[in-house]
Amino acid sequence: MTLLSADGLTKRFGGVLAAKDVSFALNAGEMLAIIGPNGAGKSTTFNMVGGQLKPDGGRVTLAGHDITGMPPREVCRLGVGRTFQVAQTFLSFSVLGNVQMALIAHHGQTRRLLAEASAMHREAALALLDRVGMAAQAGRPIGELAYGDVKRVELAIALAAAPRLLLMDEPTAGMAPAERASLMALVSAIAQREGIGVLFTEHDMDAVFAHADRILVLVRGEIIARGTPEEVRADPEVQRVYLGHSGTRAAARARRAAHG
Amino acid sequence: MPRFSLSRRALGATGLALLARPGLAQPAPIRIGELNSYARMAAFAVPYRNAMQLAQDAVNAAGGVMGGRRIEFVFRDDGSTPGDAVRVAEELLTRENVAFIAGTFLSNVGLAVADFANQRKRLFLATEPLTDAITMAQGNRYTWRVRPSTFMQTKMLVEAIRGRNVKRWAIVAPNYEYGQSAAANFKRLLPGAIPGAEIVAEQFPALGRVDAGATVGALGASRPDGIFNVLFGADLTAFVREGNTRGLFERRTVVSLLTGEPEYMIPLGEETPEGWIVTGYPWEQVETPPAHKAYVDAYRARFNDTPRKGSLLGYVTVQIIANLLNKANSLDNEALIDALADLRTDTVVGPVTMRGLDHQGTLGTWVGETTLRGRQGTMKNARYADGADYLFPEDEVRAARRSA
């Protein structure tokens, strides 16, 4: 069934049309990638889905609910977790504290005045950290971690909301290639196992072609192509405008990997 | 010259306390706490403190009080806020073991210390705060005021314009209690002195922040025949300059509180307007009693400066205190209070009585006209208005203090 559908999303910043009539749908358990050059409007589209931006036009529907223009906190409560292009974490907290905070928020306990926050949801938080491979670092201040590790913790934070939908804006930016592959494998495993829909953007074409079920190509705010990785790869317009050589090669590598 | 004044406690802190202590043979001096805004209101309070020291030394040189005991003032800054002042008063009473306290400048500070004195049952001689409340609605057994109040000084000025054909009046006063109550007193007293007079404009600029251009413009627009001014200090200078340039004071009667005091005259300098009717202190023209001249000479010789209104107040206050101690011959505060009621003291400006009814002293002030002499302003046609003639009517005092 359709988990998320965007219909005709449009956003304008002054003279710039950052998104124009963007429409797509995403099923539970599916991984949908949005690709496109810098400034294409990918983050803008994410932010309209996540509630960080109000669209100028169009509708966002989550499992049948209209969530257009809802603030992020309400979108979150409806089961949407997300990571940001520039990781957003609570810098003064420990790694564990970040995830505990997310769990406290998820359980609606943020107004408690007397409980000891650092003792709440410890086990659950450790389990989440374990899933993203960060349990060993639980006690460290998050500011000390390498950027790639921060991104993993951010994923754990997003998962704390027990989401039906994950929004991941460039989840592997700033990571070494090996790290990227393992993170994307992790995400895709979680998505499949738990039936979570994942909307993500990536510049790393290896990651996209390896893990996306379907791909949208966004250029200057407009979707110029959509389909399975094979279809997108084969689209001459996409090759001309965006993928060029490196994309084609990545697609070839992905096909070999899939068959091999 | 501003100067660092170190108190006993400071000397103690630097290990010199022993040197400063008087010999054991002498009887212990009588210590009196004096708290005032020496830091923030230095232009007034430092000459006041100078004169107090001068008077203290004079009293001690003449054999002290109560049969040979010296008096010693312990000076403290009151921090210019009621909160600080009450703490300082507490320190004077508990650590410095003063017999009683005197001083304060700002009305809110004076009122807070007065109430504190009432609570602690200690005498408080409020020397400078002008608010009527301190002797009227909020008066108490332990608080006595030396200086003529806002009401008394306003009344002196209103008497000075009695019967003049000046009907339309504008008021300009700083927006705080002193200004507001001076304006209220003026409005109340004016019809009795000039039948048919009306108030056509009122301006209350924030203290220390007068927007002189806008204020002068607004006053002029109301076309008054007379102006009652309560501004002082930097506000006054700005107001006078702006008014002079714009011709606000031309062909108008101007009545102004305190403007004749050297504290406010000196900064006006060449801009001193001609012919304003003011209260003030033309110290160089005061001939009687002769003791006044002796005090002026002593003050000038010791401090190399001319006396201010604050100096006079400080000197008179010490004279009253010395007289009080001699009469009461005790440091018991209840005895002091009883002795203070209707106590008459011959001061450098003549007799001053602390009226028992409302605890207000009859110290007066001078009423005259401003004039420019050389490059400096002064007063002409000045006469001493004895405070005894301008006190609140007795029945009014009784009504006000009953509710207190």
Next chain:
Amino acid sequence: MEWSFLLVQALSGLASASSLFVIASGLTIVFGVTRIVNFAHGSFYMLGAYVAVTLVPWLLEFDRSPWLFFAGVLVSAVVVGLFGVLMEVTLLRRIYRVPELFQLLATFGVVLIVQDLVLLAWGPVDIPGPRAPGLRHGVYILDQRFPAYELFLIFVGPAVLALLWLLMHRTRFGVLIRAATQDREMVGALGVNQAMLFTGTLFLGAALAGLGGALQIPRVSANPQMDLSVITEAFVVTVIGGMGSVPGAFLAALLIGQLQAFGVLVFPKITLVLVFLLMAAVLVVKPWGLLGRPEAAAGRAVLPEGILDPRPLDLAGKLLAAVALLGVLALPLLDAYAVKVGTEVLVLALAAFSLNFLVGNGGIVSFGHAAYFGLGAYGAGLLVTRAGLPMEPALVAAPIVGGASAALFGFFVVRLSGIYLAMLTLAFAQIAYAVVFQWVEVTGGDNGLVGVWPSAWAASREAYHYLTAAVTVAAIVFLRRVIHAPFGATLRAARDSAQRADAIGVDVRMHRWLGFTLAGAAAGLAGGLYAFSKGSIDPTLLGIPLSVDFLSMILLGGIQSVLGSIAGAAAFHAVKDFFMPLTDHWRLFLGLSIIAMVLIFPRGLAGAWASLRGRAA
């Protein structure tokens, strides 16, 4: 009213606007480049006036020409600019790396020092300056006389604006100023000599303030209160215009000039608060002022200023707290005055702690926290004096009044962030101050109300001390608990990254609002206790100076520490209480102490304690 009068009144407004702009432009430039909220800007203004009333008459002795007059004014401005350089080189340069709030505290220390140095150098008597030769007269505009000098002033503002525009667009220095204002990191990345840029900026800013002061000497005498009378208005102008925006400051100065010129006609009693009402209104509608830009996006990888992950007290901390508590309880063994001071320290500690709950824990910097302290005091005091209730219910009412007013103002405050938020808290505090000040029938106006004494059982110093100790310690322990609890953690989370907090389902505004209200209630409780310890209430309890004192206390204590503000309150009060009886110039020593502490303990007393323990371990 006649047209000629309205015209002249408008011209008066333009003249004030011009003067105000000259001063505010310097403040806004300094803020734009250094991000320092420079309290000492008013001191530069005052120095400008004092230098000018010294220099200009001396010059006019040679020849009473307008040229010498204006040469004197310009030289005064340059001299004050050099004072600015002095401050940058000797003080600010050492503290660019310490948290921004500390820089603010240091500039406040400079204010105190300059106040006393001016008294020492020029004496307490106001010094009138000479009138400008050639511009002494009044000119007729229709039938109204208007000072020629003010006509001249009207043109100074636009001239300064034009010169600044040229400087900003035609010189390398100006281009760097603009670049730094827009993006500070970029300048660092460009490899520009930052120190030179900052020194130059301070010179420019201070010189503009000095010029503003020097230009005033034909109108007002130089006096030792000038600094504080101008600084709040200069802040209001910069904030309304948008911090860092010179044209914005110009626009705002015009607005305020006219507001005051015509305000005195309509509301002659509330001119003081009109500007703050305007500022509050502007900020509610335009959160970054008229021409300001949103502050660069947060979320960079720098540790936030404030409390980090709070840990339970370690053994040494527990010992220290126990010793402090025992000391408080044992004070009556000393003397009566020590008890009095101890009571005050406890009250101030609670007030400071509640402020740090906002600043350190929530990242909500309030410049007007005394408002809630004072309103709590008034709530309690009015119940006792007007309604005749005893102390006990009045003390219950104090936190309710403080909390309710914090809830009312906080509703608007939490919509903003950073310096604009701070300025809105200041505006609301001033509005509350004005209400208390003006509503004489109820509040007693600036005289305040007396007779706020404790019930008989708590009347003795010792009994009241123990009552205060019980209440404040309980309140502090409770607030500390809240900091460790989910609510406190949520406020910290929102401070670290509002975006992330929002994305995990936290209603950031609501939590900030609740936090603001809780802190206001605690401050109100402290205010109520204070009122009964003094026996009186008056508007200074809501004033800016007290708010600044509270800020100083938490900064001295260290905003990154949970319990540091208690030490800060004790230290601040002790320093003040030590110097006040020693000398009239206690402000000088207080200022020097503040600066010394900022330089020696840039992370506050708690930071010093932590590094001491770190070294020992």
